[in-house]
Amino acid sequence: MSQPYRWEMGARPPRGRSCAGTSRCAGSVGAVSTVSTAERSPLSRAFGDLAEGWRQRELWGHLGWQDIRQRYRRSLLGPLWITISMAVTAVALGILYAGLFGNPLETQLPYILVGFIVWGFISGCINEGSEVFVANEGLMKHLPSALSLHVYRLVWRQVLFFAHNLVVYAVMIVIFPQPLKWTDLAAIPAFGLLIVNGVWVALLAGILSTRFRDLVPISQSIVQLMFFLTPIVWIYSDLLNNPNPAVAERARIAEFNPFLHFIEIIRAPMLGQDQLLHHWLVVLGITVGGWVLTLLLLRRYRSRVAYWI
Amino acid sequence: MVSIHVDNASVDFPIFDAKSRSLKKTVLGLVGGNIATGAKVPTIEALRDITLDLEHGARVGLVGHNGAGKSTLLRVLSGIYEPTRGRAVVDGRVAPVFDLGVGMDPEISGYDNIIIRGLFLGMTRKQMEKRVDDIADFTELGDFLSMPLRTYSTGMRVRLALGVVTSIDPEILLLDEGIGAVDAAFLEKARQRLNDLVARSGLLVFASHSDEFLADLCDTAIWMEQGRVKEHGPLRQVIRSYKGRDPWSAGALDS
Numbered sequence: 001m002s003q004p005y006r007w008e009m010g011a012r013p014p015r016g017r018s019c020a021g022t023s024r025c026a027g028s029v030g031a032v033s034t035v036s037t038a039e040r041s042p043l044s045r046a047f048g049d050l051a052e053g054w055r056q057r058e059l060w061g062h063l064g065w066q067d068i069r070q071r072y073r074r075s076l077l078g079p080l081w082i083t084i085s086m087a088v089t090a091v092a093l094g095i096l097y098a099g100l101f102g103n104p105l106e107t108q109l110p111y112i113l114v115g116f117i118v119w120g121f122i123s124g125c126i127n128e129g130s131e132v133f134v135a136n137e138g139l140m141k142h143l144p145s146a147l148s149l150h151v152y153r154l155v156w157r158q159v160l161f162f163a164h165n166l167v168v169y170a171v172m173i174v175i176f177p178q179p180l181k182w183t184d185l186a187a188i189p190a191f192g193l194l195i196v197n198g199v200w201v202a203l204l205a206g207i208l209s210t211r212f213r214d215l216v217p218i219s220q221s222i223v224q225l226m227f228f229l230t231p232i233v234w235i236y237s238d239l240l241n242n243p244n245p246a247v248a249e250r251a252r253i254a255e256f257n258p259f260l261h262f263i264e265i266i267r268a269p270m271l272g273q274d275q276l277l278h279h280w281l282v283v284l285g286i287t288v289g290g291w292v293l294t295l296l297l298l299r300r301y302r303s304r305v306a307y308w309i
Numbered sequence: 310m311v312s313i314h315v316d317n318a319s320v321d322f323p324i325f326d327a328k329s330r331s332l333k334k335t336v337l338g339l340v341g342g343n344i345a346t347g348a349k350v351p352t353i354e355a356l357r358d359i360t361l362d363l364e365h366g367a368r369v370g371l372v373g374h375n376g377a378g379k380s381t382l383l384r385v386l387s388g389i390y391e392p393t394r395g396r397a398v399v400d401g402r403v404a405p406v407f408d409l410g411v412g413m414d415p416e417i418s419g420y421d422n423i424i425i426r427g428l429f430l431g432m433t434r435k436q437m438e439k440r441v442d443d444i445a446d447f448t449e450l451g452d453f454l455s456m457p458l459r460t461y462s463t464g465m466r467v468r469l470a471l472g473v474v475t476s477i478d479p480e481i482l483l484l485d486e487g488i489g490a491v492d493a494a495f496l497e498k499a500r501q502r503l504n505d506l507v508a509r510s511g512l513l514v515f516a517s518h519s520d521e522f523l524a525d526l527c528d529t530a531i532w533m534e535q536g537r538v539k540e541h542g543p544l545r546q547v548i549r550s551y552k553g554r555d556p557w558s559a560g561a562l563d564s
Contacts, residue, residue: 059428066417066425073416142411143429144388144403303391307322 046298053148060149064156082164090116090168097233106176108235113172114267115232117165121194122259123223124158129202130209130216137309147298147305148199151206155198162191169270184269190283191266197287200294207301210308230259258286311401311480311511313386315361318395320381320536321352355381357536358395363512370523370544371516372551373533379516382533383407383483386514401511404430404479409470415459419450419469422458426473444472447502468495475502482510484526486517500525520548520556 040048053060072078093116094109101108129151133140136150173180209215231239231254239251254260261282268275356378363369371379384390385397387405412429413422423444427437445454448468450461458466507513507526517523523530523544530547532540540547549555 056428058434059425062425062428062434066414066421070414070416138411139429141384141389142407143405145429306390308325 042299042302043295046295046302049146049298049302050148053146053152056145056149057152060153060156063153064160067153067157068160079160079164082161083167086113086116086120086165087168087171090172093233101235101238103235103238110172110176110178110271111235111267112233113168114270115230115263117162117169118194118263118266119227119230119232119259120165121158121162121198122262123227124161125155125198125202126205126223127220128154128158129205130219132202132206133210133305133309134213134216140306140309147206147302148203151199151202154202155195158198159195178270179272181272183275184272186275187266187269190269190280193283193287194262194266197262197283197290200287200290204290204294204297207297207305210305211301226257226259229254230257230263232263236260236264258282261286311365313361313363313367313397313399313481313512313514315359315385315392315397316395318356318359318385318392318397319354320356320378320385320390321354321393323350323352325350355536356385356392359385359536359538361531361538361541363514365511368507368513368527368529369515370527370530370547371514371533372518372523372530372548373539377533378536379533380407380485381536383485383514383516386481387483399481401480402431403481403483404474404477404510405483406474407483407485409467409474413458413466413470416457418457419454419461422469423454423473426470427477430474430477430479432477440476444469444476447475447498448472464495471499471502475499475506477506478509479506480511482507482513482515484513484515484517486515486519486522523548524557 068079068082072081075081077084090109090113094105094112097103097112098105098108128135132150132154133147139145140150205215205219209219236251236254240248242248242251261279264276264279265283267273268279359382371382373379381390383405384407385392386399387403387407388399389405391397412426414425417425420441423441424434424437427440428434441454445451448454448465448471450465450469453461453465458469461469504525513526515523515526527544529542530544530551531538532547532551540550545555545557
């Protein structure tokens with residue numbers, strides 16, 4: 001890696017500026033189409049990769065669905081199992097922790113359920129993201145495609161999981177009504193932000209761990225650890241308001257956990273709780289910072305990934 | 310206009326052994342400061358200073374021994390590998406056909422596989438749906454198309470893959486050999502379709518060891534050796550210098 005690579009010389013300027021937006025190019029979808037024209041800067045190629053992957057949404061949209069159906073092929077209930085297993089987990093853990101913490105079930109269960117649904121999305125993006133290119137080695141070596149294609153497919157799959165789990169939420173809302181208000185529609189842009197972050201996280205994890213394979217088990221261990229450090233089963237506000245000042249002080253450390261803020265901006269509106277502005281600000285900051293970092297990495301190493309797999 | 314311009318392109322593969330692929334060596338290397346010996350990743354020079362200009366209508370065969378760089382060159386032309394030095398500029402919709410099986414999912418039906426493979430080759434869903442009947446006709450798979458691919462025999466899979474690949478309209482067609490395992494009667498039919506496909510495409514680069522196929526599809530050839538272009542010219546002439554004899558001369562038939 002010591003050698004400086006001359007990026008402008010690469011083979012795949014993904015259908016240059018000249019054709020961006022024209023109907024012909026938009027129609028001729030495909031990673032496989034390469035119309036190169038003027039020299040492009042490495043950064044605009046990084047953006048080009050993202051745009052090219054986006055143009056192929058017909059493909060990754062299809063593949064994402066396929067992945068889900070694939071997992072439950074030949075089972076009677078099919079993808080409904082996603083919903084069922086989430087319901088079982090939430091109910092069992094809800095009862096368990098309601099008992100352990102002495103919380104009422106109607107508080108503990110919805111809290112755990114929403115936390116689990118959001119966490120499932122986050123951990124899916126990181127864990128599967130770290131393997132996204134290695135897992136698609138066959139495809140990447142035989143069919144040219146934008147890196148982002150594989151990432152979009154992965155994130156789309158996570159969105160579909162999320163959607164299946166929302167069914168459990170809908171049922172839960174009927175059984176344990178939450179004090180929902182119009183402002184709680186903020187959960188929708190919050191989830192949008194989560195998706196936008198999922199893309200850079202998976203892309204970053206994918207590029208780095210394709211080069212350094214040790215990062216796969218490392219990131220998986222970290223994700224597992226973060227599950228316990230993030231308020232998903234334990235209720236953050238309860239600890240903050242704990243009469244014991246030492247406990248309340250320790251709970252405040254959770255503010256340094258970036259996952260807390262992502263969970264909070266979605267969970268608070270979904271449970272009709274007060275929304276705090278600072279969680280939004282932290283998430284927005286991470287979104288910008290994460291994308292800048294990922295774009296820099298993509299600019300530098302986009303074309304190297306094929307050599308690393 | 311469809312064209313391929315490769316200018317002094319080289320491809321070096323970094324070879325990470327188990328150790329240098331891990332963080333350990335990088336981290337230790339930084340700490341120890343022993344960059345000269347520790348941090349350098351050995352590389353394999355797969356292509357060296359390739360310069361190539363192909364225009365619309367070119368029908369080029371790639372010949373050379375195993376490991377000469379034919380497949381790597383095809384991957385550079387398809388955009389999978391960007392040259393580490395030099396440049397490659399490819400104008401046109403590229404359809405790379407390197408492995409008939411890749412992108413095929415054994416668990417989904419033949420029909421779904423047709424659509425997905427087509428999307429991977431740069432077609433749209435609508436375009437592929439229009440071609441399904443034609444592909445069904447050609448592959449003679451009939452009702453099997455609604456069965457999962459895993460129920461197919463090897464020959465049936467090849468038929469399906471060939472059916473899809475030969476139904477597309479590429480501007481630049483990159484073919485790597487690996488067309489076999491089909492019964493003779495079908496091969497004759499496949500050859501016709503392959504010829505049609507090549508005729509439809511604006512530019513063909515075809516890596517093969519089969520003189521017969523090369524003669525069928527190509528008029529010029531490139532002889533690759535150790536990652537370099539050793540000779541580029543009319544098919545017959547290149548084959549003659551590559552093989553040391555003319556496979557199509559009367560004398561060759563006797564030997």
